[in-house]
Amino acid sequence: MKFKVNNSEVYASTGGRPFDKKKPLIIFVHGSGLTHMTWVLQTRYFAFHGYNSLAVDLPGHGLSGGESLKSIEEMADWVSAVIDAVGHKEASLVGHSQGCLVTVECTSRYPDKIKTLSLMGGAGAIPMNPQLLSLAENNDPKAVDLMMDWAHGPAGHFGGHPVPGLYHINTGTMLAKSRTIQNTLGVDFRACDNYKNGFEAAKKIKCPTLSILATDDKMCPVKEGKKLASLIDGSQVDIIDNCGHMMLLEEADRVLTVLKKFITSNYPPLSS
Amino acid sequence: MSDKKKELKPNTYKFDTLSLHAGYQPHKNAGSRQVPIYQTTSYLFDDVDHAAALFNLERGGHIYSRISNPTVGVLEERVASLEGGTAALATSSGMSAIFLAVMTLCEAGDHLVVSSQLYGGTVNLFRLTLPKFGIKCTFVKPRDTEGFKKAIQKNTKGIFGELVGNPGNEIMNMPEIAKIAHEAGIPLMVDATYQTPYLCKPFEHGADIVIHSLTKWMAGHGSSMAGILVEGGKFDWMQNDKFPTMTKPYEGYHGLSFAEEFGPTAFTMKARAEGMRDFGPCLSPQNAWNVLQGIETLSVRMKKHCSNAEEMVKYLMSHESVAWVSHPSVPDHPDHELAKKLLPNGRGSMIAFGIKGGKEAGVAFINNVKLASHLANVGDTRTLVIHPASGTHSQMDEATLKFAGLSHDMIRLSVGIEDIDDIKNDFEVGFRAARKPRLVSNQ
Known part of the structure; x- marks a missing residue:
């Protein structure tokens, strides 16, 4: 569906179901340089099981208009504005990678609005490798190739996608190259590198929180994810073996099972 | 410490390694080093909820071997990886892959521009059989690059050709013809059977869909029939209103829009969900395995x-x-x-x-x-x-x-x-x- 936030058009996948204001809202926030499509193996399930499932394209990404937002704080405010724009008062947030920084900051800023928080491959800070940052800011496609290499664990490099016939790394590469690299990945990487408030923001979070981490995640290692989770009261942690940073694709079924259990028990669907 | 910074290089696997390993993880298959042959028609559901989720494309997995099969799935991922594509769909033969590609793209009343130098069976498909489905074709000689442009009509949905024509060895100017196709907002489909991805990767030269008769060099040993279509993932189906079956809600899957939901893999998802379901030209797991053996030494x-x-x-x-x-x-x-x-x-x-x-x-x-x-x-x-x-x-x-x-x-x-x-x-x-x-x- 399309709607406007701050006078700019926003695209969000509804997981194949029409938006229904009566249903509780889950917002999925993608990682650096990516789009709503990274969530396809999670969003459709929730959309067909009593939720409004909104996998947003951040401004300047995917099918959304406008320019990429330059800071994690701006993105956090933007996610709050999305909740308002679609006529809801509250939501459950799910973030991946950079999306974790955004949703942590959003939850700390708008505690009354956010009912549950699910973090995948999250950390309190994501400092960028200077060379990678420079490549992305200079529109070099090598930045995408490096990101896809590091984002997939050893098993993910071989493939074995849960959806028959899809090849992880090439699909991710195509998503990240779908818009101008320096305007998406470059801006996002700089925003991640600049963001320093993650640990302080985490201390303010009171809603039920889940962290899904992966043993082979080179971009946000388990140690960093646990550190963030330890600052959030009552935070649950689930660790996936033999999986890299792109857990939502590499181990899509496992992620969905964990997510389903957590969200439905803490933020129940509209029963049919 | 040295001031010299080590240049970062991606360590994704190269062609020869992907030929042997892509699409398969032994630890998920009882440690079997060789790809197992899943000789089965169907797959157990965990419960009713799981079954419904699979049928509704809410989660990945196998339902029935006409739609997908784990052995065939390894082959599909392997070829997608070798071509630099986002996704692939294997079929019972090269001809069924071409037919499936056309039926995924076109409806009655549509038109295709087609190279004239093709395998005889393909010529007959475009010249005689597709018109029975209301799909008409204009043939253009492969070296007549401008001819492809002139033949495009309002209802043209794509350009198709063999990169190196059978049997005369005339080569389509793929980069130029891709430009013509993209200026018209339509995809270029290339049959690259003669080349295999070892000799040419058509996506690097502008193609959007690549088709192979895997029966030939990919399998290589004259033992097994198989075909495949591979998606490049760059073509924007939403750039115009030419492809409503890709971009509009599809009744067959609760109003699913393939382009919105699946983006760079939309074509393959539609070909599988609709084409394999309705036409059923599935590849047998034994033949998929035989082709995998061939690809190992491609x-x-x-x-x-x-x-x-x-x-x-x-x-x-x-x-x-x-x-x-x-x-x-x-x-x-x-x-x-x-x-x-x-x-x-x-x-x-x-x-x-x-x-x-x-x-x-x-x-x-x-x-x-x-x-x-x-x-x-x-x-x-x-x-x-x-x-x-x-x-x-x-x-x-x-x-x-x-x-x-x-x-x-x-x-x-x-x-x-x-x-x-x-x-x-x-x-x-x-x-x-x-x-x-x-x-x-x-x-």
Whole structure:
């Protein structure tokens, strides 16, 4: 569906179901340089099981208009504005990678609005490798190739996608190259590198929180994810073996099972 | 510490490694080092919720082997990885892959622009069969790049061609024709069977959908029929209103929009969800496994195929019984320079040549070679020959044969990986017979 936030058009996948204001809202926030499509193996399930499932394209990404937002704080405010724009008062947030920084900051800023928080491959800070940052800011496609290499664990490099016939790394590469690299990945990487408030923001979070981490995640290692989770009261942690940073694709079924259990028990669907 | 920073390089696996490993994780398959053959029709559901989620594309997995199968899935991922594509869908043959691609793209009333130099069966599909479904085609000679532009109509949904035409070895100017297609907002579909991804990756030259008859060099051993379509993932289906079945809610899946939901894999998802469900040209797991065995040695075999082919080109060009030789490695081949650009790892192992003495000499040659097999296939490890005008393209009338660039003296040669001297010696026997057809013919 399309709607406007701050006078700019926003695209969000509804997981194949029409938006229904009566249903509780889950917002999925993608990682650096990516789009709503990274969530396809999670969003459709929730959309067909009593939720409004909104996998947003951040401004300047995917099918959304406008320019990429330059800071994690701006993105956090933007996610709050999305909740308002679609006529809801509250939501459950799910973030991946950079999306974790955004949703942590959003939850700390708008505690009354956010009912549950699910973090995948999250950390309190994501400092960028200077060379990678420079490549992305200079529109070099090598930045995408490096990101896809590091984002997939050893098993993910071989493939074995849960959806028959899809090849992880090439699909991710195509998503990240779908818009101008320096305007998406470059801006996002700089925003991640600049963001320093993650640990302080985490201390303010009171809603039920889940962290899904992966043993082979080179971009946000388990140690960093646990550190963030330890600052959030009552935070649950689930660790996936033999999986890299792109857990939502590499181990899509496992992620969905964990997510389903957590969200439905803490933020129940509209029963049919 | 040194001030020199180490340059970052992606460590994603390269072609030869992907040929052996892509699409498969042993630890998820009882540690089996070899890809298992899942000889089954169907797959257990965990519960009713799980079944509903699979049917509704809410989660990945297998339901029924007409739609997908784990062994076939490994093959699909492997070919997608080798081509640099986002996704692939394997079928029972190359022809079914072409048909599925067209039916995923087109509806009744649509039009395609098609290269005229194609395998005879493909010509008949576009010329005679697709019009029965309301899909019309305009044929353009492969070297007539501007002709492709002129043939595009308002209802044109794509351009299709064989990168190197069968059997005349005319090469489409793929980068230029891709530009023409993209300016018109339509995809370029390329049959790259003759090349395999070892010789050419069409996505790097602008193609949007790549099709293979895997039966040929990819499987390589003449044992198994299979086809595949591969998606490049760059084509924007939402750029215009030409592809409503990709961009509008689809009744068959609760209002799903394939382009919105699946983006760079939308075409494959639709081809599988709709095409495999409704037409059912599925690949058997045993044949998928056989093709996987072939792909494991693809680069090794292709090097030998190409080096043998270049030796045969030299031999044929200097032979007294040969009137002409067509192969992109020949300097005076009209597409020699284009071939260097598009086929940097080798120009392929298909040779067309004209035999002095015309049809009668051609028949004598075919009937007298012993090592080379006379049959209707290409891309076997063994050397194959056929006389197209009386074989693969025999269902064409004179005018169509001429338009497709075929002549009665043409022999189509698929060079195998035998010892090159043995192939040449065999051909000497054939040529001797061709020079005295009535005395030596074994008919």
